Amino acid sequence: MKKFTGVLAFAVLLFAFSASPAFAHTHLDTSDPEEDSTVTEPLDNITLYFETVIEESAVMELHHEDGTEIALDNQTVNDDEFSADIAEPLENGTYTISWDIIGVDxxxxxxxxxxxxxxEETAAEEEGTDAAENSEDASGEQSDENEADAENNVQEEAADDTNSNTLLIAVLVLAIVAIIAIVLLRRKK
Ligand SMILES: [Cu+2]
Known part of the structure; x- marks a missing residue:
């Protein structure tokens, strides 16, 4: 029974090692501005906070909902922080921050x-039912976009999970082979 406990402990250790952060992908932790937030003050900087340190080669882009790319200056990686300055004042609308980074793994x-x-824009633009209707339309469009984004994310994560699962299965198979080898070696004595 003691032998079995030892083998079990060995298997648990191997399993724990396989699930260690060395094998985890680096996702976004939080950001400023935050995802799906509404910014009401002039915005001149974006900072992304990742789950781990990222490589200096990181690239960030900012796009308006109409497809226009807004230049981002001074893109700087500082351990797990990635910041950039927005080169021009942003008009009202929905924006997408996209990034291409290399994580710690x-x-x-x-x-x-x-x-x-x-x-806040001019008083004339804020008043009247037209403005209210427009903002309703805009939020409707935005939720469609968010749904599309969410779908993309799910697909990407599914692909990531497949990779992790393959690795996990490989480690488990190795663990089982090691356990069998240990049991056989001990029986010979
Ligand atoms: Cu990874």
Whole structure:
């Protein structure tokens, strides 16, 4: 029984090792502005906070909902932080921040988040039912976009999980082979 306990402990250790952060992909932890937030003050900087340290080669892009790319200056990686300055004032609308980074495990990771800019404009634009209707339309469109984004994310994560699962199965098979080998060796004595 003691032998079995030892073998079990060995298997548990191997399993724990396989699930260690060395094998985990680097996802976004949080950001400023946050995902799906509404920014009401002038915004001149974006900072992304990742789950782990990322490589200096990281690239960030900012796009308006109409497809226009807004230049991002001074893209700087600082351990797990990735910041950039927005080169021009942002007009109201929905924006997408996308990134292409290499995480601590050496895997390239691409993803994106959206946020809205709804800063105070002139009084004329704020008044009247037209403005209310427009903002309703805009939020309807936005939720469609978010659904599409969510679907993309699910697909990407599914692909990531498949890779992790393959690795996990490989480690488990190795563990089982090792356990059998240990049991056989001990029986010979
Ligand atoms: Cu990875």
């Amino acid at each position: 050496g895997h390239p990771m691409e993803d994106s988040i959206s946020f809205e800019v709804d800063a």
